Amino acid sequence: MTPFQETPGPSPTVGADCTADAVCQRVFDWFGIPWLAESSFWIFVKPLRILLIIAIAMIIRWAIHRTIKRLVRTTTNTSVPTILRPLRERIPSATVDPASVVPERRRQRAEAIGSVLRSGVTAVVFAIAALLVLGELNFNLAPLIASAGIAGVAIGFGAQTLVKDIISGIFMLLEDQYGVGDTVDLGEAIGVVEAVGLRITTVRDGRGVLWYIRNGEIVRVGNKSQGWAMVVVDMPIGFASVDEATTVLRAAAEGLAADPDLAGHFLEPPDVLGVEQITIDGAMIRTVAKTTAEGQPDVNRELRRRLTTALEESGITAQIASARMYPRPAIPGTDGDTTRGGAT
Template sequence: MLSLFDPNPSETPSVGCMADKICKGVYELSDSQWLADGGYYLLIKPLRIIVIIIVAMIARALLNHTINKIVGRTAQGKVPTMLRPIREKIPASVVNATSVFPERRRQRAEAIGSVLKSMVTVGVFSVAFLIVLSEFDINVGPLIASLGIAGVALGFGAQSLVKDLIAGLFMLLEDQYGVGDVIDTGEAVGVVESVGLRTVTIRDGRGVIWYVRNGEIIRIGNKSQGWATVMIDVPIGFVGVEEATSVLRQAVDAFAHDPEWAADFVEPPQVLGVENISVDGAVIRTVCKTSADRQWDLQREMRRRLTEALEASGIAAQMQAARALRASVPAEEPAAQNP
């Protein structure tokens, strides 16, 4: 008896159809190769491809949602691990105002989130694309092998680029520096103007723009994170050390209690005492701990106040008189050597 659905019922469905349970079931019920293959290629395979695409989109959405949650929590307030010991030692008022900038933290978190979401998108849809190719009975084994060989060749040919990108990603994750920070990379010292995965742009004190590859940075010093120590050495010549030390201490105490500058001190300034003695006299060292972004302003102001204090006390005049007296004394001629 001839099948109602297939004019040639002696033929069997394709191998792909017989491997599919639904298609095989349709063939067993209808005994029609035409109906089984038609349903397989016009209904089952398109549905499979649609399901693969939907699953890929759902997986991408879930992963992006997870990344957004992590980025949101990071941007709201947690200090990077490397800054936690610093935060514990600094008063909360100084930390909140200077050490951790919410806008910078938000931008850094968003940059990391953008990179991670791009990686997720590429990974998920690459896998989905290979699965779709396999649905069209295309052997993806040689394709994967070719991609592997191409990846190895690209890795050897672009080692510097890969190194720069990986170093840039870890720089972002570890929050080593950001726009506006003053950093020291060795040859280039200046203010960071832009940060990328491959390069960082630095403008030095003379206005020169330096483009430094992240992979070439072996060590880096950040002068804008946490707190900084201002160290000023004041030469006093051969005047009385106790008198000069007392004058300098009074000056730094008044400076620390000045309402305009008091909030910039992490710890009260200290006059440590004689740091060095040379042919020109003694040198007294003064130190203070301040927020990183205010160190240069505070250093200039402290130098001005110490100078004015020495002038007001008359010590500066004594130093000038001692220098003038020393300059007026002729140097002794070396003794003649006996033949």
């Protein structure tokens, strides 16, 4: 060996753990760098696993969202899933024909339900993915899950009213109890629904007052805009002839049903049922008409006007007025002077 020849140093080697690991050994064979090979698990394997978890979560979320969107699109067809059908369509004895339900109303309700389902799916899928990623980073998930459970119980007790409102709102949407534009009776608040949310329903009453009602506080709902409506009018006829008054009222009701402006609102021809009750002022005759929900107010007002006009033109109104005039006896102690008596 010449004095100018360098002594070769030791060749780079890796530990036994790296030799037993296929990835570590392969990286060492490729690059020949021990520290890179021994760190390959954290440099290459861990990031790839995390990326794979995120990719799988996004694929699952996309697939479920696509299924929900397809489910929502089918709501405009006749074959609607049972869960998206209004409650009245699921009842075999329901009076309203399911085919008469407006598709636009069903579409809006399905869009709202679909939005809630998509938000819930996104939260659940990414929450599970986040836990898996933390597990890959060697976080101890047991205390975290236990703390989350305790926090969930505490939040549940503290926000049970909020949870009640949201659950009630979800079932309200599923059952299609009411929607925007419906006229409803929610107890103290009676008016037109302006907004429907998972927690709050907004109603504008007849005086313009805007009511905010929590869904969990709604005990009963009277919807005046779903399906059909009934117009009921009781007209007093005094002690006039019932047959004559019935004929006059029936002719007026049939004339209204033939009016081209309102004929489309009648589902059945109006009918005069007859004497509904007898009072001290005479008989009350009831007239009924089955109409569409949106046409009920117009039909109600016009039917009352025409029935009143018909009674007046037939002279029955004058008979009612005269029937209310009766002689008043003379006041005692006037020595037979009856001029102080008279009609009342």
